[in-house]
Amino acid sequence: MSRDGHFLALAGGVGGAKLANGLTQVLAADALTIVVNTGDDFEHLGLHVSPDIDSVTYALAGLNDPVRGWGLAGESWNAMRAVARLGGPDWFALGDHDLATHLLRSQRLRAGETLSQVTAAFARRLGIGHRIVPMSDDPVRSVVDTDEGPLPFQDYFVRRRCEPAFRGIGFDGIADARPAVGFLDALADPQLRAIVLCPSNPLLSLRPILSLPGVDERLRARRVPVVAVSPFVGGDAVKGPAAKILRELGVPVTPEGLLSFYDGLVDALVVDACDADWASCSRLSALATDTLMRDPGDQARLAREVLAFIDDLPGRSAGA
Amino acid sequence: MSRDGHFLALAGGVGGAKLANGLTQVLAADALTIVVNTGDDFEHLGLHVSPDIDSVTYALAGLNDPVRGWGLAGESWNAMRAVARLGGPDWFALGDHDLATHLLRSQRLRAGETLSQVTAAFARRLGIGHRIVPMSDDPVRSVVDTDEGPLPFQDYFVRRRCEPAFRGIGFDGIADARPAVGFLDALADPQLRAIVLCPSNPLLSLRPILSLPGVDERLRARRVPVVAVSPFVGGDAVKGPAAKILRELGVPVTPEGLLSFYDGLVDALVVDACDADWASCSRLSALATDTLMRDPGDQARLAREVLAFIDDLPGRSAGA
Numbered sequence: 001m002s003r004d005g006h007f008l009a010l011a012g013g014v015g016g017a018k019l020a021n022g023l024t025q026v027l028a029a030d031a032l033t034i035v036v037n038t039g040d041d042f043e044h045l046g047l048h049v050s051p052d053i054d055s056v057t058y059a060l061a062g063l064n065d066p067v068r069g070w071g072l073a074g075e076s077w078n079a080m081r082a083v084a085r086l087g088g089p090d091w092f093a094l095g096d097h098d099l100a101t102h103l104l105r106s107q108r109l110r111a112g113e114t115l116s117q118v119t120a121a122f123a124r125r126l127g128i129g130h131r132i133v134p135m136s137d138d139p140v141r142s143v144v145d146t147d148e149g150p151l152p153f154q155d156y157f158v159r160r161r162c163e164p165a166f167r168g169i170g171f172d173g174i175a176d177a178r179p180a181v182g183f184l185d186a187l188a189d190p191q192l193r194a195i196v197l198c199p200s201n202p203l204l205s206l207r208p209i210l211s212l213p214g215v216d217e218r219l220r221a222r223r224v225p226v227v228a229v230s231p232f233v234g235g236d237a238v239k240g241p242a243a244k245i246l247r248e249l250g251v252p253v254t255p256e257g258l259l260s261f262y263d264g265l266v267d268a269l270v271v272d273a274c275d276a277d278w279a280s281c282s283r284l285s286a287l288a289t290d291t292l293m294r295d296p297g298d299q300a301r302l303a304r305e306v307l308a309f310i311d312d313l314p315g316r317s318a319g320a
Numbered sequence: 321m322s323r324d325g326h327f328l329a330l331a332g333g334v335g336g337a338k339l340a341n342g343l344t345q346v347l348a349a350d351a352l353t354i355v356v357n358t359g360d361d362f363e364h365l366g367l368h369v370s371p372d373i374d375s376v377t378y379a380l381a382g383l384n385d386p387v388r389g390w391g392l393a394g395e396s397w398n399a400m401r402a403v404a405r406l407g408g409p410d411w412f413a414l415g416d417h418d419l420a421t422h423l424l425r426s427q428r429l430r431a432g433e434t435l436s437q438v439t440a441a442f443a444r445r446l447g448i449g450h451r452i453v454p455m456s457d458d459p460v461r462s463v464v465d466t467d468e469g470p471l472p473f474q475d476y477f478v479r480r481r482c483e484p485a486f487r488g489i490g491f492d493g494i495a496d497a498r499p500a501v502g503f504l505d506a507l508a509d510p511q512l513r514a515i516v517l518c519p520s521n522p523l524l525s526l527r528p529i530l531s532l533p534g535v536d537e538r539l540r541a542r543r544v545p546v547v548a549v550s551p552f553v554g555g556d557a558v559k560g561p562a563a564k565i566l567r568e569l570g571v572p573v574t575p576e577g578l579l580s581f582y583d584g585l586v587d588a589l590v591v592d593a594c595d596a597d598w599a600s601c602s603r604l605s606a607l608a609t610d611t612l613m614r615d616p617g618d619q620a621r622l623a624r625e626v627l628a629f630i631d632d633l634p635g636r637s638a639g640a
Contacts, residue, residue, distance in 0.1 A: 099419060
């Protein structure tokens, strides 16, 4: 089992952050690039908020709140209470500690730094050695098409708590957005060993990344395995609205349903042990294991299993 | 003793806020305009911070911290700790609750509202009936001339804790700054009864207001008494760097020293009982009383005494 080569992980927020954190425990800093969705970035209270980048950064820094599942451990909410007192919008909860991230990021972006630069600076400052790269430094804004009409992502996701029925998703700005340099570097890396689709929502979190101009072509052109880790466990999603959304689209909440979003891009799939039956008769290479990541130990264990699975893949991986 | 007419109070931060709050307890909402210094406003962490306006607003809302003397009661400092963790500047302490004010103000200013509008909206929201008016909606930035060269106000005042020797003060932008409409309205009010210079620093807090184009002329043209309340008590300042600054300028920390900054503008002076000797032989009308304001009761008591003193003034006030 070799750890040579570079791994590219594509991640959304919570679930993606967990596996990404596991990978950092198993792979050297220069052997991994984590590219993170920015489709759910938005401006709030005049601040640039990047929820998925922050989830990944906080997880890798060991600062995330594992109970709440998002944001920082030991968070307080006094600023939000004071915002409400002044009649401001408090539907999107920005914690007091978390606010520092948004304040400093917004200030640096306004001063001309790229999101990649700010993300890297914060990661360095928090002692993170591995590369966290926003999918793009250009603005991409996910818009959810619902039975009540189009809703900006956070309006759908947080303000409306995913209640409107999901019809589809689009990405404002995507046609003019370039993949971030760090993303392109990883895609072009001669040492690229595999691409891991973390257990994030395939539509809300991974599709924005895969929809960036040139990304899908580049991923397919690389002769390295693309391995997806399923966010589903026995017909439900571990967290978040994925299961509800799939049902609204008439797509089964199964490994097969997951694959339907990737249009042949995925070479191999890691599914939960609950879906072992599916794995045993899959036409794809498949690994069935415990995909629940309750703590950093679980995260590292799953990361190790995913990498071992990649090492054992037949065909394309051997030729890479 | 009559309470007819309109009163115009000019105020800086802490001491000014205290007397302003006393005046609101004694005067009806439509009988008082409080014009507040904005020379110490600045941009910090990408936010528009208006320290003196906030001091006055928080005091009038009963939300100020009377022990610390600035900011909000029950404040927490988690955002600042997180700013420091990310390597950001933490020399200017923005409390978690206080941040809400700066966030919402900055957002509204960027959206095109004036500082007057935002200030009025926050006051309304916090249940304040009296008018709080920034001296100008145009940017004025105090710059302190020190023995180490010029320093932006908050660099001098907070970051350097007033340690460099004070040589003078200038106001960037003042030549192009118009007094706020609410200020001009009060100056032009036919019912204007008196102008009160609150016990704020004469150079740092009141001079910016008095230096706005047209303000000094308008004040002198009105035939109403201008009454200053001294911020000095027996050769020292109640709070802040005023005494240190006066010594560095070679000006005595006395009522006479205070008057030297106002160039004949002031008709009558309220001094502390410690300075009763000066008051008794003053060429100006003078009232000596306890000027320390320990609590809202003290503030109302002093406000009542100031207004009674104005009612009893000879000459100009009778002709107004």
